[in-house]
Amino acid sequence: MELNDKGLGRDQLAYGRVLAVITHTGLAALVILFGVYVLGLLDPHVAHHRLPDLWKLPAGQFLEATGIAPGWGWTALLHRADILTLVGIAALAFASVPCLAAIMPIYWRARRMSLFVICALEIGVIVLAASGLVTGGH
Amino acid sequence: MHTPSRSRFLRLALFLGLTLALPDAFAADPAASTFAMPWWGWPIALFAVCFVLGIIAVPAGVGGGVLFVPIVGGFFPFHLDFVRGAGLLVALASALSAGPSLLSGGLASLRLALPLALVASASSILGAMIGFALPTQVVQVALGVTILGIVVLMASAKKSEYPSVPAPDALSAALGMNGILVEAGTGRQVPWHVHRTPQGLAVFFVIGILAGLFGLGAGWANLPALNLLMGAPLKVSAGTSSFILSLVDSSAAWVYVNKGAVLPMIAVPSVIGMMLGAKIGARLLTVLPAATIRKLVLGLLAFAGLRALLKGLGLWN
Numbered sequence: 001m002e003l004n005d006k007g008l009g010r011d012q013l014a015y016g017r018v019l020a021v022i023t024h025t026g027l028a029a030l031v032i033l034f035g036v037y038v039l040g041l042l043d044p045h046v047a048h049h050r051l052p053d054l055w056k057l058p059a060g061q062f063l064e065a066t067g068i069a070p071g072w073g074w075t076a077l078l079h080r081a082d083i084l085t086l087v088g089i090a091a092l093a094f095a096s097v098p099c100l101a102a103i104m105p106i107y108w109r110a111r112r113m114s115l116f117v118i119c120a121l122e123i124g125v126i127v128l129a130a131s132g133l134v135t136g137g138h
Numbered sequence: 139m140h141t142p143s144r145s146r147f148l149r150l151a152l153f154l155g156l157t158l159a160l161p162d163a164f165a166a167d168p169a170a171s172t173f174a175m176p177w178w179g180w181p182i183a184l185f186a187v188c189f190v191l192g193i194i195a196v197p198a199g200v201g202g203g204v205l206f207v208p209i210v211g212g213f214f215p216f217h218l219d220f221v222r223g224a225g226l227l228v229a230l231a232s233a234l235s236a237g238p239s240l241l242s243g244g245l246a247s248l249r250l251a252l253p254l255a256l257v258a259s260a261s262s263i264l265g266a267m268i269g270f271a272l273p274t275q276v277v278q279v280a281l282g283v284t285i286l287g288i289v290v291l292m293a294s295a296k297k298s299e300y301p302s303v304p305a306p307d308a309l310s311a312a313l314g315m316n317g318i319l320v321e322a323g324t325g326r327q328v329p330w331h332v333h334r335t336p337q338g339l340a341v342f343f344v345i346g347i348l349a350g351l352f353g354l355g356a357g358w359a360n361l362p363a364l365n366l367l368m369g370a371p372l373k374v375s376a377g378t379s380s381f382i383l384s385l386v387d388s389s390a391a392w393v394y395v396n397k398g399a400v401l402p403m404i405a406v407p408s409v410i411g412m413m414l415g416a417k418i419g420a421r422l423l424t425v426l427p428a429a430t431i432r433k434l435v436l437g438l439l440a441f442a443g444l445r446a447l448l449k450g451l452g453l454w455n
Contacts, residue, residue, distance in 0.1 A: 006320050008241075012248040016241035019384075023234040027413075034406040038181065048177045051403055052215070058274065059219040059399035071396050085402035086395065089227060093391040095234055096384060103248075114313055115252060122256045122385060129263050129392035 011103045011115075018102045022095045030088030037081035045080035071132035094130065097123050181403055184214065185411040188228070192415020197428040198435035200292070201383070202412040203229030203355025205435065208285045208442035211278075212449065216404055218274055218281075222353030223399035224408045226391045229355030231409045232416065233383035245377030250315045250332065250370060255385035257339050258346030258356075262386050265350025266393035275450050281352050282447025288358050289440045295362050303369035306331035310368075319371050332368040341367060342382075350390035355383055 003009055036042050046054065046066050054062055063070055068077065077083040100119045107116040128134055175183075191205045207225040211218050240246035269277055306316060316331035332338070341363045349356040360379035364370045370378065394400050419426075448454035 003318065006244045008244050009248075012241050015248055016238045019234065019241070020238035023237065027231065027235065030406060031410065034402060034410075037402060038178075048403075051177050051401075052175075052180065055216045055220055055401060055404065058217055059223075059270070059394075059397050062217075062220075062401075063398040068398060070398055074395075074398075082402055085406065086400065089391075089400055089402070089405065090395065092227070092231055092234060093388050093395065096388050112314065115249065118252050118256050118313075122252065122259065125256065125260050125263070126385075126389050126392065129259075129389040130396075132392075132396040134263065134267075 011106045014106060015099045015103050018099045019095065022098060023092070026088060026091035026095055029091060030085070033081075033085045033088045037085050040081075042079075042081035042084065044082040045077050046082055094126070097126055177403075180214070181407040184210065184404065185407040188408045188411030189415040189418075192412040192417075193419040193422065194426075194431050194435055195412075196416055196419030197423055197426045198432045199428075200435060201229060201355040201357035201380075202232055202416065203353065203383075203387075204285075204288060204358050205439065205442075206408060206412065207352055207354050208281065208439065208446050210408070211281070212442050212445035216401075218277060219270070219394075219397070219399040220401045220404050222269065223391075223394035223401070224405040225353035225355070226349075226387050226394055227400065227405045228408050228412050229349075229353075229357075229383055230387035230391055231413060233355075233380050233387065235413065236380050237384050240377040240381055243377075244317075244320055245373055246381040247315075247317045247370070247374055247378050248381075249313065250317070250364070250374070251378050251382045251385070253313055253315065253335075254338060254342045254364075255382045258342040258349065258382065258386040259389040261343045261346030262350030262390035263393055265347035265352075266390045266397075267350075268347070269351040269353075270393075270397055270399075275452070277351070278446055278450030280450075282443050282445070282450055284348065284352060284354075285439055285443030285446060289436055289443060291362070292358060292439075293436055295366070297361075297365060297372055299372045300328065300330075301365060301369040301371070303331055303333050305333065307333045307335050309335040317374070319374055328371065330369075330371050330374065332364075332370050334368055338363060338368045346386055346390075349383075349386050350393065353390070353394070356386065357383060 037044060045068070054065055057065060068074055074083050074086055078087070100123050104116055104119045107119065187210065188206065191209065192202055195202050195205055203225050206228050207221055210216070211221040237246070241248060310316070310332045315335065316329070319328045319330055321328065345356045345359045345363065348354065348359065357379050360382055361375050364375035364378055365372055445454060
């Protein structure tokens, strides 16, 4: 694989470019959505004043007390400000997937099949974790 | 006689002590935490503490995640599940935002990172699941022991600018885990490669479990594994260590989201505070006395680790 004058390959540069766009967008979304939540511009699912009593509980009991389903159950409550903020968090947790997808064609064309497979497996691991299938989320 | 930098450092230490002590005073009695401080006081206190942690993390050469979990877990009234979830988010956001410049500047190696990150991100799911399966007290004790171990590791671990690697092993050669480091000052090109890749993969499997279990981030372990075990140059090890976290913490973070252990009111002020603090810390790098701050941070970590251990054992609640 060809390297530039800094010793960097096209794969590394492409990954960095995609990561920059997604991370900046995700962080901006996170800050804006949190602003909406904390300033009370949109009603939260869990009222602000209840939080000090609830954040002492284990996560499982917190979900029971607030009526939020585990796994992807939170997506049913996206009209609530606190739950909407999770979209920004999910964007950050998913940021690596498009970056990996962006470099897979480079490895395919360079016939670097081992790296192509590693990228595919890494995407599979993140998607598997996100699915909740192995983590008891559903 | 106090020099200006020493005076600034003392003020910083005083502010850090106050910001840590104040939430603890309110949280000492669970009932008091409900009535003594309004809900909005907690994210503000969290932001302030994380801002200071972000400032001192940079000159101390540690990641924010490893400071966040024991300190916030020990001195704030949040359940450890939410602290671990927020700790992962803090480490993830920091790693993601540093990633593009590390990659484009050649300070992180994508091909060195990918195989190690794959193993560690898979095992981080396992670590996160173990963390939710174990009783909180057990996780708390294990966290305390781990933090105290990290303090010993950080205080004693050596670093090597350019480790001697006579020849790459077959696996690293096959996966292209090599590169060229261009020194910023001289422009000198230093080719590098790594060895002991199977051992490195085994170590990263364990690192992934710890990262998922405690939400610590894992730069403290990645760096010596890459530099001392596998023989990557120090600068490449430091950058790649941070980049690996962006992949490892992604999969673990999803487990915490699925389990309902990511609370935006805790996670977001922590992320913002830590990232802003780290930017200030990077600018103050030449002003702050790095060696002294590193000692302060190690002392703080030892105290927080002891607190977690005693809290888990029911000796200091």
